[in-house]
Amino acid sequence: MAAEGTGTGETVGGCVCGAVEILVPRLGHEISACFCDVCRVWGGGVQMGLDAPAETVEVTGPVKTWPTAIAERAWCDICGTHLWFRYTAGRDAGYLELTPGLFPDAGGGHLARVNYADRAPEGYDMTGPGEIARVPAAQYEAENPHLQSEVRHDGT
Ligand SMILES: [Zn+2]
Ligand SMILES: [Zn+2]
Incomplete structure (x- = not known):
């Protein structure tokens, strides 16, 4: 879902x-x-x-990166929000994935692929070995009113 008002169809996200x-x-x-x-x-x-063409992405703010042999991972130096994974060498050099949580409604994206699925811990492989409760925000916050100062609501 592109942000309204920029006139360029840009999606705006942040930590x-x-x-x-x-x-x-x-x-x-x-x-x-x-x-x-x-x-x-x-x-x-x-x-x-979520993949995005690296050369078109504009980033401002205090970013730190952790380089490995073929990739880097980035986060906000203040709050620690994870920002991206990017290949820096090898066949896929330049390929960038931004964390979906940066964008309202995950940028309109949907979960399409689980890599290393056989390495997922049995306890939370996203299908679950047992019943998984899906608690909506309003219910969770009603049960935990002390969270009001901690949660961020996109778009408000
Ligand atoms: Zn931050
Ligand atoms: Zn991985």
Whole structure:
């Protein structure tokens, strides 16, 4: 869902503290999740990404990156929000995936692919070994009123 008002169809996203802003003219619609050993730990359980042409993405704010042999992972230096995964070498050099949580409604994307699916922990492979409760925001916040100062509501 492109942001209204820019006139260019850009999607505007950012980190939770607001210091990092990301403008994307063309954001992919397919979200991939990765359970590889690095993504699972770095991503806090699973890493998800939306592809975008790296050369068109504009980023402002305090960004830090962690380089590995063939890729980098980036986060906001203030709040720690994970921003992207990007190949920096090898066959896919330049390929960029932005974390869907940066964008309202995940940029309109949908989960289309789970990589390293056989490495997903049994406890949360997203299908679940048992019944999975799906608690809406209003119910969760009604049960936990102390969260009001912590949660961010996109678009408000
Ligand atoms: Zn931040
Ligand atoms: Zn991975």
